[in-house]
Amino acid sequence: MIFLGKARLFSFLVMSHFVVKFCIGGDVITSTEYIQDPGSITSSGGLYRMGFFSPNGSANRYVGIWYNNVPTYNVLWVANRDNPILDSSGVLTISDDGNLVIMNGKREILWSSNVSNSVTDAQAQLSDSGNLSLLKQSSNSSANNPETLWESFQDMTDSFLQKMKLSTNSGTNEKQALTSWKSPSDPSIGSFSASLDLRNIPELFIRNGSSLYWRSGPWNGNIFIGVPKMQSVYINGFNLVDDHEGKVYLTYSFAETSYLSYLLLKSNGDLVQPYLDQNSSSWGIVWSSRESHCDVYGQCGPFGICNANKSPICSCLRGFEPKNSEEWSRGNWSSGCIRKSLLQCNGTTNGSSTAGTKDGFLKLEMMKVPNSGIFYSTLEDECPGNCSINCSCVAYAYDPGVGCMFWIGDLIDLQKFSVGGTNLYVRLAHSELDDKGHLREIIAPIVIIGTLTVTIATWFARRKAKKRALKESMEKHLSSGETPSAMLGQNMSRVEFPEFVRYKIEELAAATGNFGENNKLGRGGFGPVYKGRLPNGQEIAIKRLSRASGQGHQEFMNEMVVICKVQHRNLVRLLGCCVEGDEKMLIYEFMPNKSLDTFLFDPLKRVHLDWRTRFNIVDGICRGLLYLHRDSRLKIIHRDLKASNILLDEELNPKISDFGMARIFGGNENQANTRRIVGTYGYMAPEYAMEGRFSEKSDVFSFGTLLLEIISGRQNTSFHEEDQCLSLLGLAWKLWNEDNGLALVDPNIPVTCFGMELLRCINVGLLCTQERAKDRPSISIVISMINSEIVDLPRPKQPAFTARRTTQDTDSSGQSQKTCSANDVTLTVLHGR
Incomplete structure (x- = not known):
């Protein structure tokens, strides 16, 4: 690019600023429409801004991306993090070879997108996802779908935004990792990194240099089981995707688009989730990977267990003692613990029989499972036996999303949680077992068999009484004017439903012309559906449970419970019900276009x-x-x-x-x-x-x-x-x-x-x-x-049921249904086996 004189440069910048602001919406950079410090561009929706900044406590200038119109902004991505500009002469532009570059006043390139192929028509665009993309308009791409040459989401710094992909290639072990700033005032690459590890079941690791600093525990299909708060906080939106070409990546998105939150790897190695409090316009922290000293990897050494609610926080497992008592007493627990008694495995030691001294297992509840487990997809009942017969297996655990987990060698990074976690079973020598516990193992089958016998007999006796009591309770509550919240049971929180109405059967008969055929919308699995008009002109749909059907009472109650507890624009709204004698009806908002x-x-x-x-x-x-x-x-x-x-x-x-x-x-x-x-x-x-x-x-x-x-x-x-x-x-x-x-x-x-x-x-x-x-x-x-927020979709495998013919719908009686129903509300019960 030819260097411009000061006067020409000033006039050019004024013109280009006018073009950027009024012609292309201020989200694009080209070779002629560039940013000079202190200029910036904004994504089309106004959520993100990119420009020049200086960290607190530093005069160096960097190019970064941050939230727009947020009082205290946090920089989410930095381009020239290892090559700062020492003054305010920086320019961000497209070079002659099509790369996005940062230059100082001497026209020296301090940072580049480093796309190898030379491009003449490239431009960079900041999207409303916070992604900065270098785009090429090619003959094979439409105007609305240009080719992406480079993007900031693939060049991560310390922040993990929605729709980013934290990925690892299982074949090449190539990783896309978060890397911390060196300090809060220095965005250059620090010593901490966060990435996915795929050696066994995927886990999220934070490393300090090459040393493991924190681990999330295995991914079970919904959460990382070593992050207790993920049960309630992170289950919304997180997903681990295998593209079946060797790459596995973690991504997430929030259902509420206005919720400003992301993950940040801080310079001290702490992974946190900041969020913007809309009321106070200030940033808070939802979750932190380091909430106590127990969250540092291997705090208590091999076979040591860390409990943040105890003092000292480290102790040895039952059957173990400190390996170095002197160091342990001074609070240096890294040496861990060793066994007090040798394991006997299946009643033998070094080939000699020691009958009656078989090893057992100690159950530890709400645990973070140790590192370096071996994983098998077997049934839960098979876990104890598979570990017991393998003399090298020192512990096992089970999670429905992972399967059986076994450990061989030292157990490292054990932590006791106050909520969440997994049951861990640690092998102990017979001499370390609780005698009373051992006795319970012997009599347990007898107790279980006796309990099951009594339970089964009692269940049949109570079943009919329970059904009758449920029906009477429902009629009692409805006749007294109470809402369905009174019928949800002791296990659900009591919630009021002010808009829920108890209708009389006379009102509904009048609204439907005495349930005439002209007002019948169709028939579901449990009875007909009618259109009705109330005296105030409101149109309603009435699902009437058939009195001739022996089915449906449970489903009727279930539908009342579920719909009354949920409200959403894409869920049908339940207005009320009618229960009189043998009549049970649900009243919905009327949908004029049916189903x-x-x-x-x-x-x-x-x-x-x-x-x-x-x-x-x-x-x-x-x-x-x-x-x-x-x-x-x-x-x-x-x-x-x-x-x-x-x-x-x-x-x-x-x-x-x-x-x-x-x-x-x-x-x-x-x-x-x-x-x-x-x-x-x-x-x-x-x-x-x-x-x-x-x-x-x-x-x-x-x-x-x-x-x-x-x-x-x-x-x-x-x-x-x-x-x-x-x-x-x-x-x-x-x-x-x-x-x-x-x-x-x-x-x-x-x-x-x-x-x-x-x-x-x-x-x-x-x-x-x-x-x-x-x-x-x-x-x-x-x-x-x-919605094309995830650009690259995995290749599908062969779907289910392509090797045999799909059966026509049938109801529980085996009668055929119409292939096209005309009812507003249908419900079909099928027995698939």
């Missing part, structure tokens, strides 16, 4: 669903599921997501309905089992249909099927023998492998306009319907995928 299937599977009506409308429906369903899974007061699994259970308002906005089959999870629950399979064939995840296991990922499978239906306009259960594919999933997979994915799209959608977006959504649909639950993304990741 999605009445549009989607009708050749005449689906022409009204253009792609933008369909995409809005898909996004709304995602938002509703995210609320159920992560953001509501209860964690709810729907279990019957399908087109007929998506209602459409007057503007075709979607609302998820039918919570009769929904299950409420406890705070630490991620998966459950059932012997009663309920839902609809064609939408059930394989682990649920075949084994009764359900989780968030089973809802994701149903959503994936529904997404492919919305794209194609075809019902998953509508395939017949003349079709050459086994199901809609089979057709989608076949076309995808033939690089002909757009052939799946409904002919009413112009693929020339929305081709890339449609292919992205088909890819997401196939990812959601993977055979194994752990291969499916969470719903928060799905939202990021369909």
